[in-house]
Amino acid sequence: MTSQLTALSEIQDLVEEFSRSLLQIEAERSGGRDSDPDLVNAAFRSIHTLKGIVSMVEVGQLVALSHELENCLDDIRLGKRALDASSLDLLFAAVDLYTASLAHAVEPSRAVPDVTSFLSRIKDTGAARPATRSAEEQVSLDWLHEDVRSVLTEYEEFRLRENIGGGRGIYSIHVSFDLMDVDGGIERLKSKLKKLGEVLTYLPSADASREDRIDLDILVGSGEGLEVLRASLTGETASIERLNTGGRSPGRDEGVPVVRGHESTRPDDVAITDGGSGKRRAPPSATPREVGSVASSVGLPGAGSAGSAPGSEGVEEPPQSIRSVVQTVRVELSRLDALMNLVGELRVIQGDFTRTIARAENTLRGVPEVRTLHVQTRQMARRIDELRDRILDVRMVPVGQMFDTLARVVRKLSREHGKEVRLVVSGEQTELDKLIVEELSDPLMHMIRNAIDHGIESVERRSAAGKSLTGKITLVARQRGNSVEIRVEDDGQGMDWLALRERAVSRGLVSREEAEVMTSIEALRLIFAPGFSTLDDLSRSSGRGVGMDVVKTNIMRLSGQIDVESEVGKGTLFRLTLPVTLAIIQALVIEGGGQMFCVPLGSVLESLMFERSEIETIEGFEVISLRSEALPIVYLDRIFDLPRKPGDGQLYVIVVGLAEHRVGLVVDDLLEQKDVVIKSLGPGLDAVPGVAGATEIGAGKTVLLLDLAAIVSDAVRDFGTGDRRRVEGMRA
């Protein structure tokens, strides 16, 4: 079962990787550029690996799907099938099929995806599209040494032809790496060369210069001149030359295509071959040129090629890929939770320990060991905190994965709505607790749907308004101290706060009088009120009866906050603030009704002290005035039916925000602020409204964590059951 789950999550990762490649390909296409062949190849590889995994676990028809998809991608990368909008659509549809199949495998109640019709679709379209280039048109590769040609894969050969056909020069680089640094060296060189052209293949060279080095021959296609490429090799033990690719290269047809690669017509070529040793290389890996090595190429021939198979499969996969896979471990979240619990307990024990020492100090005054003990417990505390932070680190995942999923949603929906929408993403590396990321994806998806449905205008309207025809949705994540801010912004039509206000009145959410005094910010916040929807006709994606109130509730459940800004004609911005992690939260410890509670600091807007005499009433409801606004107050002890503290003059108020309301929660005392580990209350008690969990503070003392949103919304409902006008005082 566990291995099945592991395999499923591996499949999911690969599908996400695949989808990422597709999105990049599409981005390049829409940018008018030729898609990077490496991206197509990366997509092909993802599916190839995927095929291997799905054949081990039986998940629906994924084997057949992966097989067909691999063929399709192979055709694309070999130019036998055009990479146009319709084939991209097909590939994106495959991503959805994979996702649906995985969902079905994990939860059999989910619908079984229709793989069969997809398979016939992919076969049909494949048959309808013949090869883009017929055999006669193909660029000749006769100039290439037969031994080299024989080891090139079909794909490498195709890329080689494409490069020559595209008028790029073909360069051969002979490079030598230290045996210890070969993986890093290859990556380094590849990334340098990628900027200048395309790395077509690299073959292990038989020309090993020394036993502790590995020599490679790299074929590169590039539009740049030889000097530029050579400059990029600075710092490497390498030599480079331009190959004679036959008739296509200008002014070059010497008729000696096999060995004579170096050109003497250009001065820079001469410079290179000057240093050549003139040695012929062993056939299987040789490219047709003479070695012009910058480094010493004398030594022990053949030694460096040990272990590198010259077969066509062997050369395609660089050796470092295996290593990186082994260094990753998949862990279930529950296991990390268990570790986190243990750390929480350790901290509690450590706290007890410190207190015991403090007590012992009175009786053992002057004993030198007590002092040492103090120092040691402090050290222990630091280590425990460090341990906690490390464990939290492990739970962190970049939000990028979620953004990729959203990019697919944008793509799909903009098609469905016939709108042009571009998603601009930044801060993908920002990390959040895995749990939060999971819980966040639905609300974010909903907001993006809203943006496409209601925000971004049709092409005609955009053009009439003088806006760029393509709508833009910006998704930005960034860390701000202990929280992460995520912004979802569109440049659509924005929201008219006057219209929102009217709607709220017609829906009976606010009275006419209340509406009259509303500010634009308050009116915009109305979209978070339950029962508020801006479009009467339910649209397909976002109008399923759930609205921004659900989004708000979900965000609040994560101890997060959501805010909105909008300007008519300019667009709308949602700003989400989330805690970096859920397991530990910053809490305010309070006392109410003779009992200790803690409240998440994130949902406290401010806390204040008041005199009892400052309380006034509006039609029977108690309010205090806060910056000349009436703030309705509710009492924690009354809400929970706890004994009331005999009144002295002062009372403490925690100001809590709920949708467009501000409410003050009266408590007996504010004690301290501290980081607490939150646990569920367990069966039965986790259903108590108003209590979100519990934590252990000090020696075995369990303290309840209040669910402020629930408490305040209950209180507000109680206000609401009276005359609606009585709520007047509640507008902040």
Next chain:
Amino acid sequence: MSEPDHGLWQALLQSGEVIATEAEYEHGYSRRLRDDLVRMVSFRLGAEIHAIPIRHVREITRCFSVTAVPRTQAYVRGVGTLRGELLPVLCLASRIGLSPASISRASRVLVVSIDSDAFGLLVDEVIDVVSLEPESLREPPSVLSAAGSVNSDFVFALARREGKLLIVLNLTAVVNPEDFVMAKWRDRQGER
């Protein structure tokens, strides 16, 4: 098992003697006379002796500090932390309609698990672990259920033990997490 002399075997069987198997020679005569006995933990609630099956009891601890949880039934004493795990603690006496327990030196918490969830049950005193023959268990008097008493669901069976009445509780009826929250707050929750 090596076959003993057939005649002797038959004779022993007819005499009603229990014959030990070879395995028992090897491992000793630890065999119980019966294997259908029900083992129960018996405990005192006020003046009554009650029992629950031992297979549900994970451990028996001294009382630990418990934090009251608002909006719950009176018999829910609150939530406590036992070795890092949070668990609801119930006053068993008030749950089954007796007067609430007061904590004394003899008070104990039975930690029981039902479907892998843990609950603490506060009892006045743990008495014994008893083995009961299934046939000695009696149905509770029908008058209890006829009276429509809530308690009738809680009583699984009655037995006698050393002259005293032993009330075997129906644990899953007594410990019902869905009942912990006060009814009016249970309704509220549905709206959220």
